Amino acid sequence: MNNRKTLLAFTSIAYSYLFYQQSAGINFLVFTIIVIVGMLIFQPDLIKNKTWQIVAIGSVLSAGMIVFHHSNLSMIANFCSLTLLIGVSNHQDSSVYIGFLKGFVSIAFSSFKITFENFDEYILNQKKLEKKGFTIQKTTAFYIIPLLITFVFYLLYASANPEFGSYFQLPKDIISLQFCLFFLVGTMMSAGIYYQFFGQQLTEWDITLPNTLIRNKQKEKKIFQLTILKVENTKGIIVFSMLNLLLLFFNFVDFSVIFSDQKLPKGLHHSAYVHQGVNTLIFSAILAISIILYYFRANQNFYSRNQWLKRLAYIWVFQNTLLLIGVIFKNQLYINEFGLTHKRIGVYVFLILTMAGLISTFWKVLHQKTIWFLLRKNSWFAYFLLITSSFTNWDSLIASYNIHKASQLDVTYLLNLSDNTLPALKTLLIHPKVNLDTKVFDYTYLKENEYYKSAPIITQRVFILKQIEAFEKQYKAKQWQSWNYADEQIFKQLNKQ
Structure with missing residues (x-):
């Protein structure tokens, strides 16, 4: 004690x-x-x-x-x-x-x-x-x-x-x-x-709570249970057949648009195109997993005549995977045009998690696993994804990609990111094709530890210079507890001749 x-x-x-x-x-x-x-x-x-x-x-x-x-x-x-x-x-x-x-x-x-x-x-x-x-x-x-x-x-x-x-x-x-x-x-x-x-x-x-399903045997109700399993199996086959046909037609139309000339339908913008795809994927993935969990519960997993139900479930998972791939293409079109943002990267994270959910659901049907198996495996996967995601300096990557690869550069968005973007922003000061005269609010300006109700308006060029000046001042005042390699490298890059 x-x-x-x-x-x-x-x-x-x-x-x-x-x-x-x-x-x-x-x-x-x-x-x-x-x-x-x-x-x-x-x-x-x-x-x-x-x-x-x-x-x-x-x-x-x-x-x-x-x-x-x-x-x-x-x-x-x-x-x-x-x-x-x-x-x-x-x-x-x-x-x-x-x-x-x-x-x-x-x-x-x-x-x-x-x-x-x-x-x-x-x-x-x-x-x-x-x-x-x-x-x-x-x-x-x-x-x-x-x-x-x-x-x-x-x-x-x-x-x-x-x-x-x-x-x-x-x-x-x-x-x-x-x-x-x-x-x-x-x-x-x-x-x-x-x-x-x-x-x-x-x-x-x-x-x-077990990971693997256990067959529930009740001899006195065997005939009655077999009848129920047969009825549910038939209903499941009908439901999965109709859903597969519907999703097959949707995927055919969706990929026809993607692989034709990569132009969006008339009146549809990139943002709406991606959001519609993500919303559809969310609904379809939740629906797919929910329906599979419903029809493959308890003794239905051990029913000797459920082969067609399993095959249709596998096809349903596969088609949802195709739907996911379609959203990847849409999101990449969006990124190619307007650059990276945290939300667009977040779409990829969601897609990875959805893929993991579909794969684990396929594994659940194949090996007769429980819903607790899905929760355990997917929560571990989410943890590993969170840790590995921290290995990347996302703000620096966003700034570098948008400046060198994006068709349209949104400087204002970059100004709202962390200090990791300062070396990339400094290159814009001498970039011949970037106009930094656009007016922005100077939200870094403080008075008595409170933001002005109406922040001063300055140019993007002045905003970048003030951010660099503020960073250098803070860096020099830091004690050893706040030392980090990233800030040291940023300070060195900003002070290169």
């Missing part, structure tokens, strides 16, 4: 030291390593578990990508990975979705749980003590703890209303209210690492 409290105190102090008034950088990697080492000190057996090992490696890799790329996606990947790591550390056999849920709830609520449990313990102990006089325990229970709780709420109210906070300011050279609140939040989140909110019941329930 004391070991756990010591680890919590050390982790909270490390969190405050690494992140207070710092930006993302090597601090994420150091903190991730501290969390992993702390878990191993508290639970040495974790090192033997493959699930925990995989998630721990994913956490370190995502933290390394923060240092290397300094991107928002890598920070999201690191947070999700650490949350999952906390969840699986409590029970290593948890599925990804259960582990993430347990980790997230533990981070959010474990501190409240242990606080109230300790408070209740103090109260119960008082009943065993003498009624007269004030012992140390009584003083703590009735005075110190209420004062601490009151102080916590004071910090919250002071941060919400500076005017209120000004009436009760502490000397700045002694303590900072802002730091106290930051340290408190760090302690509350760190509590989830060593104190789990959930017990083992949720994971034990998850473990009991």
Whole structure:
């Protein structure tokens, strides 16, 4: 118990030291390593578990990508990975979705749980003590703890209303209210690492759910069940036959447009063309998986005369794959014309996830798997995709691709991306074919830490120069906790002659 409290105190102090008034950088990697080492000190057996090992490696890799790329996606990947790591550390056999849920709830609520449990313990102990006089325990229970709780709420109210906070300011050279609140939040989140909110019941329930279907045998109802299976099989064949014919005609028309002269139908723009394709794919994929899960449930999977139902289901999955390929072509046409954006990259991510869902559904029918098999495998795939996606510096890629490959360059969109685009934006300052005289709002202009209600209007050229100037100023003022390789390379490229 004391070991756990010591680890919590050390982790909270490390969190405050690494992140207070710092930006993302090597601090994420150091903190991730501290969390992993702390878990191993508290639970040495974790090192033997493959699930925990995989998630721990994913956490370190995502933290390394923060240092290397300094991107928002890598920070999201690191947070999700650490949350999952906390969840699986409590029970290593948890599925990804259960582990993430347990980790997230533990981070959010474990501190409240242990606080109230300790408070209740103090109260119960008082009943065993003498009624007269004030012992140390009584003083703590009735005075110190209420004062601490009151102080916590004071910090919250002071941060919400500076005017209120000004009436009760502490000397700045002694303590900072802002730091106290930051340290408190760090302690509350760190509590989830060593104190789990959930017990083992949720994971034990998850473990009991099988991946492979088991035939339900009931001899007294055998004839009746065979009749039901036969009827459902026939209905399934009719439904899949009609849907396959409909989707076949749709795919034929869709690919005819794509492979004719790659021109869009009259009155249809690229944006609407892609969005319609994605919306159709979403509906079709959900419908395909839902119908397959319905008709291939329970004993229908073991019905000896379901061969045609299976074949039609395979064709349905294949045709949905063709629909997915069609959306890929549409999205690429959109990108070739107008360049990359986060949303257009997000379409590809969705397509990859949809493909994984279709493949796993095909595997479910082929090998008689359960819906829990689909959830487990697809949640693992989503986790791996998130981690691997953080390996790419997407903002830098978007800027480079749009400047050199896109038919139409949207400079205003590039101005709203991260500092990773600054080297590419600097090349536009001397680009002979790019006009930077377009007016934009200067949302970087601040006054008293608040945006102007009406931001100043400046040219794109001035906006880029101000962004470069602001980045260089921030870079020079950074401490070691905020160091990252990406910013260092950006600074070097911006200062090349």
